[in-house]
Amino acid sequence: MGTQGLPQQGADTTTAGFEYIFPGIRGVQAGREYYVSMCPLRLIPKIFLFDEDELAPEVRAQRVLNKGRVPGLARYILDNPDDYVFSALTASVDGAMRFVGVSDQGPGMRVGRLHIPMASRFLINDGQHRRAAIEAALKENPALGDETIAVVFFQDAGLARSQQMFADLNRHAVRPARSIGVLYDHRDELSQITRLLALRSPVFRGFVEMESSTLSARSRRLFTLSALYSATSALLQGIDLNSTEGAQDVSGAFWEAIDELIPDWREVRNRTLAAAEVRKQYLHTHGIALHALGLLGNTLLRESIDPEEWKPRLAPIRNVDWSRTNPEWEGRAIIGGRVSKNHQNVVLTVNHLRQQLGLELSAEEQQAEDAYQRGER
Structure with a gap:
């Protein structure tokens, strides 16, 4: 006997009928039926399981949970x-699922209720984090x-099938380039600052690759958005500027000061040098x-955010030999x-720049420098 009084969202979990009833849609892939439903978040920890960490890899159906990822994901929610987004979970069910369509023919056959015995085991194939x-x-x-969160239910066909599902679901998964993540992230303040630098700063406008985190050999860009993000993050770390506008002004002023000390950047903008050759x-x-320049700037900004004080101290950067053939970089x-x-x-790169400016090295930097000088590379 099924449970009664199906709620508008999710599953009815009363135990009178000893089964869960989910509103669902029936589909077919590779000749096998599967079902898509919505599940209340409160049910997720109660009915969806993942393999225990202590099981050997060959008898698990998924990777071990990386507990270090969980706090960040939870914090995100x-x-x-008001605007978090989670994609569907994929689960295998080892019980006898029964789908009842709203009609016996036509489109109504694909929409209805999915009945799953409460004694069934729900194993997550994708989405354990x-x-x-x-x-x-x-x-x-x-x-x-x-x-609610969307859930895709498959019939459990044994360990081998579950392992294959995990492999197939992740085989073609490609993590987006970090640059496009920065470009599309409107929640992160530093991403906003970096985007504005790339789009408005006279130093970077038109010369930042906004999507890819690598540059092709023939690219006309000089920098990637991800590299600019990391460098600006290093620059502003621990600097209290009270507002996004303040951080934008300081970072813009810093990179313009660096631009004055590296003539090659300006020559690329003036089309007298090719970006690829530079x-x-x-x-x-x-x-x-x-990144090293950002860390160097951070040291100066921690002492004073007044450009009249930190900008003159950057002057020795003009004399740095940035050529890749310079043996000091090896x-x-x-x-x-x-x-x-x-x-x-x-660390070793910023050490070299600090030495050019006559700045002291931190304990970690000095340790790395000593090892480098001893030839422990």
């Missing part, structure tokens, strides 16, 4: 209750429980150099002839 984030968010804000021959357009920003932007290389 809690901080944006979203599930864990929903559970964490509900603990802080139970009112979210009446909202990127090929010099380091100053690469992400590691921008082991700092360049490894085996290739630009490298891991943490250690960023």
